[in-house]
Amino acid sequence: MKLKRIHHIAVICSDYQKSKDFYVRVLGLTPAREVYREERESYKLDLEIDGHYQIELFSFPDPPPRPSYPEAAGLRHLAFEVDDIAEAVEVLQNQDVTVETIRVDPLTNKKFTFFSDPDGLPIELYEK
Incomplete structure (x- = not known):
């Protein structure tokens, strides 16, 4: 395969x-x-x-609610790649989406952050 x-x-x-x-x-x-x-x-x-x-x-x-905290086994989050994370965060915040603070991945030195969809599904933005 x-x-x-x-x-x-x-x-x-x-x-x-x-x-x-x-x-x-x-x-x-x-x-x-x-x-x-x-x-x-x-x-x-x-x-x-x-x-x-x-x-x-x-x-x-x-549908039953998805347990998030504590995190349950299974798919953890959905991640999208963006060119400019600060710009993407600003767009989300302008639409009243709560976004976590931008962090830097210590292994890749790339910027990332999280927010949630309407059902609490964690979504990550990852700057390429």
């Missing part, structure tokens, strides 16, 4: 319209396809970043 790249990441949200607004308007991802699956009472929205990687945003009736 030879893996080539990550194809997509699936995110389940508790409030579809709120999360759709966050990922599209606030983060600037591009909707590629949206469907409502009546048999599951679920929306599925495929989101693109610069025409590449996809995030699949799902809604399901009454």
Whole structure:
């Protein structure tokens, strides 16, 4: 087996319209396809970043909350690469998103920070 790249990441949200607004308007991802699956009472929205990687945003009736603190086993966070982290943080803060202080990774000397989506999913910005 030879893996080539990550194809997509699936995110389940508790409030579809709120999360759709966050990922599209606030983060600037591009909707590629949206469907409502009546048999599951679920929306599925495929989101693109610069025409590449996809995030699949799902809604399901009454999903259980995701434990964040203490951190649970499993996928820890979603990370996006940016050219200018200070500029990206300013854009988020101008849209009332709470962002942690920018830090420097001691191993790579690259700047990074975290914020959360509407359901508390940790999202990282990492300056290339």
